[in-house]
Amino acid sequence: MTFLTEAEHAGTWLGRVWSPEAGGPCIVTLRDGEVIDITSKSTPLVRDICEMDDPARYVQTAEGRSMGSLEQIAAAPVGDRAQVHFLAPCDLQAVKACGVTFAGSMVERVIEERAKGDPQRAEDIRARIGGAIGDSLRNIKAGSAEAQKVKAALIEEGLWSQYLEVGIGPDAEVFSKAQVLSAVGFGADVGLHPVSTWNNPEPEVVLAISSTGQIVGATLGNDVNLRDVEGRSALLLSKAKDNNASAAIGPMIRVFDESFTLDDVRAAELTLTVRCEDGFEMTGHSSMKEISRDPEDLVAQTLGRHHQYPDGLMLYLGTLFAPTQDRDVPGEGFTHKLGDQVEIKAPGLGTLRNRVQLSTTCDEWTFGASHLMRNLAARNLL
Incomplete structure (x- = not known):
């Protein structure tokens, strides 16, 4: 199992994996099909690399060591802390999202x-x-x-x-999607709040943005949405959006370089496939060419003199996809069932795969900012 095509291997990739040896996360890139640990005392965080003047050059030239092949680590069970496996590629960045952008x-x-x-x-x-x-x-x-x-x-x-x-209207919708370090990555379960009976995936491009507003790169995201909860009242947006394991980001950040830029994001074509245990399959599509607000405008409305993010942010850009395909009852459209396999892919950004479960049965989020800081200190990385 892998999440990149052969052509995509040539990109500048930045991500995170869980390291049993370190008892915490390592910062990694990809070189010749190998996952390379580039964690260092000067850059122990993805956040630190995103703050650089030339993140791509640093990622391309940083010294590191192989942790194994991409295929091997991508196939590892997520959540098993005895094995190296991929995490969401962000760490101290705030996780924000834009709505109704298509x-x-x-x-x-x-x-x-x-x-x-x-x-x-x-x-x-x-x-x-x-x-x-x-x-x-x-x-x-x-x-x-x-x-x-x-x-x-x-x-x-x-x-x-x-x-x-x-x-x-003149003002974009920008909301907090998840808490710092709570997003899940490639291969993880994504969670639905158990009160919901009408919900869906939302395939999106997610930008990695520095504290100064520089758009460093892009990745994919699933903005898991509870349609019934949000539909009852806009004041329930936070409950509909921010639950355990409800924000998936990955597989890795493709850092902008000469081979991949913001213009490639503007032209991105996202494909969604949901494969279900009952044999039902749904496909969907979201074209960034049809977005109503340019990504740079969405960034400017999120970050600036009016609102600062000293550790940068990850910004979901919204989706064109709206699930009207009936699943069980004619006229009731699509809703998830437990065990659904969700795959979001876009040329140049790879593939994000997750399985749907309840938020109450997904692994609890237990590794927060305090745990990360203590882990880095114990590894002499602070």
């Missing part, structure tokens, strides 16, 4: 809000609201004068929504 998903958000978490009601109103809004928002620039005219028209028709406000 016109195509805005319609679903409006339906979700009007349905108050009821999937059957959602199907009943999907045609009515979808017909009224349709693709008319697809090419509108958020915050523009044209967007303001559309907003006025929708208000007059009684179709205005808080989701449309952040979708085409």
Whole structure:
């Protein structure tokens, strides 16, 4: 098992693995199919590398030692601290997310809000609201004068929504997705809060951003979402988004260099596949070409003089994907079942794979910032 194609091996990759020998995480890159430990006293954290003027050059030239082959470590059981396995590629960065950044998903958000978490009601109103809004928002620039005219028209028709406000209004939706160090990585279980009966994966590009606002690189993410919880009230967004193991990021950060830049992110095509134990399979797609706000604009709205992140941040950019494909009951769309295998891939960024479980049965998050600092100190890395 691996998460990169042969062509992707040539990229500049930055990630983290669990090291049984160290009793904690190591910073790694990939060279000739080998996972190379580049942890050092000067750069014990991914955060430290992201703060450099030229992160790519450092990752490419840093001294290190092999921890094993990519194929071997990618196949290791996640959570087994007796074996080297991949972790989420971020450490002290805040984990933030942008919502309603694609016109195509805005319609679903409006339906979700009007349905108050009821999937059957959602199907009943999907045609009515979808017909009224349709693709008319697809090419509108958020915050523009044209967007303001559309907003006025929708208000007059009684179709205005808080989701449309952040979708085409001047201010983007940016929320806290997960706590520092709580994100899970490639191969880990992702968690659903047990109160939810209507939920879905959200395949997204995730940017790695320094404290100064420099976009250092990109990776993939699954912004696991509880549609029924968020649909009942926007004030439940935190409960719908931030639960044990509900943020997956990985497999590794592709650091920007001459072979991969922000323009490649702007052109990224994400594919989602959900394979289920009952034989059901769902596929989906999200094209970054259709995002309503440029990634640089989303970064500027998140970080600046108005809000600082001294350890940088990871920023989910949102998704075009909206799961309307029926799974069990006609008209009720898709919802997860335990054991679902979720695969998110994009050329140049690799593949992120996770299995769906309840947040209450996923491994508890027990290795926080205090544990990391003590571990690094014991290893003489601070």
